[in-house]
Amino acid sequence: MEKRLKSWQGWLLFLLTMGVVFVFGVLAASITERRAETASIFNNRKTEITGIESRNEAFKDNYPREYETWRQTSDTSFQSLFNGNRAVDVLEARPNMVILWAGYAFAKDYLSPRGHFYAVDDIRATLRTGAPTSPDDGPQFANCWTCKSPDVPRMMQELGVETFYRTKWAALGAEVVNPIGCADCHEPTNMNLQISRPALIEAFERRGLDIARATHQEMRSLVCAQCHVEYYFKGESRQVTFPWDKGTTVEDMERYYDSIGFADYTHKLSKAPIIKAQHPGYEVALTGIHGQRGVSCADCHLPYISEGGVKFSDHHIQSPLNAIDRTCQVCHRESEATLRNNVYERQQKANEMRNRVETELATAHIEAKFAWDKGATEAQMKNVLKLLRQAQWRWDFAVASHGGSFHAPQETQRILGNSLDKTMQARLAISKVLAAMGHIDNVPMPDISTKAKAQKYIGLDIPAEKAAKEKFLKTVAPEWLKKARENGRIIG
Amino acid sequence: MEKRLKSWQGWLLFLLTMGVVFVFGVLAASITERRAETASIFNNRKTEITGIESRNEAFKDNYPREYETWRQTSDTSFQSLFNGNRAVDVLEARPNMVILWAGYAFAKDYLSPRGHFYAVDDIRATLRTGAPTSPDDGPQFANCWTCKSPDVPRMMQELGVETFYRTKWAALGAEVVNPIGCADCHEPTNMNLQISRPALIEAFERRGLDIARATHQEMRSLVCAQCHVEYYFKGESRQVTFPWDKGTTVEDMERYYDSIGFADYTHKLSKAPIIKAQHPGYEVALTGIHGQRGVSCADCHLPYISEGGVKFSDHHIQSPLNAIDRTCQVCHRESEATLRNNVYERQQKANEMRNRVETELATAHIEAKFAWDKGATEAQMKNVLKLLRQAQWRWDFAVASHGGSFHAPQETQRILGNSLDKTMQARLAISKVLAAMGHIDNVPMPDISTKAKAQKYIGLDIPAEKAAKEKFLKTVAPEWLKKARENGRIIG
Numbered sequence: 001m002e003k004r005l006k007s008w009q010g011w012l013l014f015l016l017t018m019g020v021v022f023v024f025g026v027l028a029a030s031i032t033e034r035r036a037e038t039a040s041i042f043n044n045r046k047t048e049i050t051g052i053e054s055r056n057e058a059f060k061d062n063y064p065r066e067y068e069t070w071r072q073t074s075d076t077s078f079q080s081l082f083n084g085n086r087a088v089d090v091l092e093a094r095p096n097m098v099i100l101w102a103g104y105a106f107a108k109d110y111l112s113p114r115g116h117f118y119a120v121d122d123i124r125a126t127l128r129t130g131a132p133t134s135p136d137d138g139p140q141f142a143n144c145w146t147c148k149s150p151d152v153p154r155m156m157q158e159l160g161v162e163t164f165y166r167t168k169w170a171a172l173g174a175e176v177v178n179p180i181g182c183a184d185c186h187e188p189t190n191m192n193l194q195i196s197r198p199a200l201i202e203a204f205e206r207r208g209l210d211i212a213r214a215t216h217q218e219m220r221s222l223v224c225a226q227c228h229v230e231y232y233f234k235g236e237s238r239q240v241t242f243p244w245d246k247g248t249t250v251e252d253m254e255r256y257y258d259s260i261g262f263a264d265y266t267h268k269l270s271k272a273p274i275i276k277a278q279h280p281g282y283e284v285a286l287t288g289i290h291g292q293r294g295v296s297c298a299d300c301h302l303p304y305i306s307e308g309g310v311k312f313s314d315h316h317i318q319s320p321l322n323a324i325d326r327t328c329q330v331c332h333r334e335s336e337a338t339l340r341n342n343v344y345e346r347q348q349k350a351n352e353m354r355n356r357v358e359t360e361l362a363t364a365h366i367e368a369k370f371a372w373d374k375g376a377t378e379a380q381m382k383n384v385l386k387l388l389r390q391a392q393w394r395w396d397f398a399v400a401s402h403g404g405s406f407h408a409p410q411e412t413q414r415i416l417g418n419s420l421d422k423t424m425q426a427r428l429a430i431s432k433v434l435a436a437m438g439h440i441d442n443v444p445m446p447d448i449s450t451k452a453k454a455q456k457y458i459g460l461d462i463p464a465e466k467a468a469k470e471k472f473l474k475t476v477a478p479e480w481l482k483k484a485r486e487n488g489r490i491i492g
Numbered sequence: 493m494e495k496r497l498k499s500w501q502g503w504l505l506f507l508l509t510m511g512v513v514f515v516f517g518v519l520a521a522s523i524t525e526r527r528a529e530t531a532s533i534f535n536n537r538k539t540e541i542t543g544i545e546s547r548n549e550a551f552k553d554n555y556p557r558e559y560e561t562w563r564q565t566s567d568t569s570f571q572s573l574f575n576g577n578r579a580v581d582v583l584e585a586r587p588n589m590v591i592l593w594a595g596y597a598f599a600k601d602y603l604s605p606r607g608h609f610y611a612v613d614d615i616r617a618t619l620r621t622g623a624p625t626s627p628d629d630g631p632q633f634a635n636c637w638t639c640k641s642p643d644v645p646r647m648m649q650e651l652g653v654e655t656f657y658r659t660k661w662a663a664l665g666a667e668v669v670n671p672i673g674c675a676d677c678h679e680p681t682n683m684n685l686q687i688s689r690p691a692l693i694e695a696f697e698r699r700g701l702d703i704a705r706a707t708h709q710e711m712r713s714l715v716c717a718q719c720h721v722e723y724y725f726k727g728e729s730r731q732v733t734f735p736w737d738k739g740t741t742v743e744d745m746e747r748y749y750d751s752i753g754f755a756d757y758t759h760k761l762s763k764a765p766i767i768k769a770q771h772p773g774y775e776v777a778l779t780g781i782h783g784q785r786g787v788s789c790a791d792c793h794l795p796y797i798s799e800g801g802v803k804f805s806d807h808h809i810q811s812p813l814n815a816i817d818r819t820c821q822v823c824h825r826e827s828e829a830t831l832r833n834n835v836y837e838r839q840q841k842a843n844e845m846r847n848r849v850e851t852e853l854a855t856a857h858i859e860a861k862f863a864w865d866k867g868a869t870e871a872q873m874k875n876v877l878k879l880l881r882q883a884q885w886r887w888d889f890a891v892a893s894h895g896g897s898f899h900a901p902q903e904t905q906r907i908l909g910n911s912l913d914k915t916m917q918a919r920l921a922i923s924k925v926l927a928a929m930g931h932i933d934n935v936p937m938p939d940i941s942t943k944a945k946a947q948k949y950i951g952l953d954i955p956a957e958k959a960a961k962e963k964f965l966k967t968v969a970p971e972w973l974k975k976a977r978e979n980g981r982i983i984g
Contacts, residue, residue, distance in 0.1 A: 352906065
């Protein structure tokens with residue numbers, strides 16, 4: 001027995017033990033190596049960064065992986081459906097939106113959003129910012145830059161926040177030149193997540209909350225919530241303000257706006273006092289199951305990836321459907337095709353209702369104009385205007401909250417259903433106003449079947465605006481860039 | 493080295509091995525014991541069961557756990573909200589439904605569903621089945637029994653299916669006496685899951701599918717889909733038929749009904765040709781994420797439970813919220829409170845839209861009646877009637893598919909949104925018809941604030957119906973039970 005244990009059983013035991021120990025050694029080495037590599041990145045930074053460094057390229061050498069993936073936001077391709085970095089002309093695809101925004105700059109020009117990389121290019125190029133010829137010229141103020149660049153916190157520090165909001169948009173053309181990037185979400189000196197814009201901090205404060213106490217996981221959404229939210233420009237100060245004081249649902253914010261008698265514009269056709277929803281993506285996501293379960297924006301839009309020994313966040317912020325293996329499938333076991341179709345199905349159900357609302361609500365605005373033209377009184381139209389305001393707020397809220405039909409499918413469907421409800425109530429009310437004035441026939445409808453026709457109908461001279469913009473892009477904009485380069489605001 | 497291995501290392505190794513082997517032995521014994529106990533249940537059945545055994549009590553001795561839990565369907569308590577086995581009077585709570593069903597038996601009496609245990613009691617007691625005084629008397633046919641009892645497959649075999657459907661309801665009063673139970677879903681001789689009703693098998697066949705090829709997991713839903721589906725009584729034959737030939741969505745089935753020009757009734761007020769949705773729970777569940785992921789009805793409504801060495805399905809079919817630890821939490825890690833609130837939130841969003849539809853659709857039916865009364869023509873009303881049919885089909889489909897707002901929240905919200913859309917289109921169209929006839933004022937609305945007032949408005953004499961029903965329950969129904977007992981149709 002002893003002899004046999006020695007001769008082969010003992011040796012077997014010995015070899016097995018060696019084998020197991022060896023495997024553990026390999027694993028331990030692998031872990032140590034990863035840690036070492038990660039530590040070496042942070043301990044051997046090549047560039048010393050101080051202050052609010054707004055030039056994204058300054059971070060390139062220290063954080064090559066994050067920088068390179070961030071730079072990929074220049075690629076807006078989506079599953080081969082869209083070509084490279086081209087945007088979709090939404091007004092061309094859905095001309096009713098021109099009618100809905102009559103009296104507001106969005107009726108002029110509205111393209112599908114491209115990557116963060118184009119934030120500054122695109123705001124310079126859109127007709128919405130006009131064609132200023134001098135620093136004091138043009139329709140917009142600097143608050144319009146607020147979400148477009150890490151140059152904004154730098155300029156806010158330099159000018160003071162109050163002065164920043166009051167400055168004209170064109171006055172900062174040579175300063176705001178780097179697109180949304182590193183310093184928007186990170187403290188440049190240590191790369192901690194940070195809130196760089198005051199509006200979110202203030203909104204928390206007004207609700208008795210201290211954003212400094214947010215957890216890291218919360219911060220992985222809150223850095224996005226600096227911009228991907230509903231906001232408005234407050235009174236004379238033009239301060240960017242979140243209407244969250246009464247809560248963050250579509251009804252909560254409407255109560256806030258109603259309580260201060262706010263409207264972004266008076267509708268050019270119906271005269272309804274319209275609230276333009278911005279992009280309440282964060283608020284809508286809070287009402288969906290992913291948000292409710294604590295999934296952060298970054299979990300899906302900046303998914304983790306491994307390269308060599310380093311695990312890092314992929315900064316190519318895009319649709320998670322472009323990387324299902326690293327997004328959905330981290331938690332869900334279904335196939336890519338199944339998961340993708342689950343998303344598409346949610347979108348299709350929401351789009352069905354959205355299309356109905358856009359058709360009916362555009363009709364309602366046109367019918368309201370007809371009623372005014374026929375001599376309807378303020379008293380007769382009061383309820384109509386209220387319903388149109390409510391309907392349009394709900395429609396815009398649902399449509400502008402990018403990804404809402406996936407982030408919160410039922411809530412988005414509920415909001416759109418309520419929008420259609422208010423819209424149809426408005427149409428019914430207008431029909432009664434018209435009948436009371438003796439007009440019982442259908443209201444004649446203009447041809448708004450294309451973007452150009454709809455824009456002409458609401459009295460826009462787009463060719464003139466385009467010509468001015470082209471001139472601006474050939475003369476003023478290059479001057480801005482030249483000056484920025486001279487002042488060292490741009491690297492490369 | 494040799495010596496030491498012998499003296500303590502050898503013994504340690506030996507003891508450790510013994511220990512591990514012992515634990516494995518215990519586990520193996522536990523498994524064997526469970527298997528043995530389960531096997532003993534099936535091998536030592538106390539009662540020999542042959543043919544279609546419709547008496548649930550006949551299964552009591554063989555399958556005491558399943559029988560006892562099934563018997564608990566007599567307890568309809570739901571989280572202390574409802575008291576014991578009492579039902580809620582839905583028409584009392586929502587009198588608009590009386591208007592919506594004007595011209596159909598549901599306007600007389602509609603209680604919230606109770607457990608399977610009460611299926612036969614409740615159908616005898618509802619005003620919808622009238623108060624027949626003889627086997628050939630009364631408003632309903634035997635197809636009305638179809639889903640109520642395992643006596644149905646027995647009688648279908650005895651009479652032939654065609655004859656069964658053509659027999660009057662009262663003629664089978666002494667035969668259909670055991671509530672929904674064992675033989676509805678199980679082959680009585682071996683307890684395999686089975687489809688006992690022909691309509692589901694036929695619906696599969698018409699779509700080129702063989703239900704015999706369904707997997708066990710599919711059968712765990714399909715046995716429920718024998719009854720918890722949309723169906724209609726086909727023409728003269730009164731054959732129970734599922735309108736699935738073009739698909740199972742709300743639009744698919746509408747296209748089917750439209751294609752055969754079917755209506756359950758002509759609305760008493762609006763004259764719209766109405767399709768009464770039954771309870772398309774299965775079809776709606778197919779469109780939700782649980783259904784799409786292959787979760788069966790039984791997974792949540794007959795959850796597994798362990799008693800002693802036996803794991804079995806809890807046959808107390810009820811809301812899964814009454815047993816979250818054995819239903820939701822099998823897959824979901826969240827707390828009971830969180831999961832319950834997730835369900836409630838979905839229900840509240842759907843109920844918000846449902847309430848709007850019921851208010852507006854009831855109004856639309858009343859306005860349509862007003863238009864007819866004022867002399868509207870068939871041509872003027874054609875589009876109104878179509879819209880009312882579409883609106884009501886969608887409303888009823890969403891509301892009648894019990895659990896739909898949880899099973900498929902977005903789909904339910906979509907259907908209700910579309911219902912409201914059609915409803916408001918109908919109201920707008922009626923308003924134009926009325927204006928064309930010179931009526932521009934609001935249509936006067938009757939007081940329908942209670943069930944009694946609404947029922948009186950639509951011309952029902954409920955006190956008379958109640959008196960007749962009471963007499964029926966005191967005279968005819970006891971005779972049925974007496975005869976059933978004499979013929980051995982009931983145990984105990």
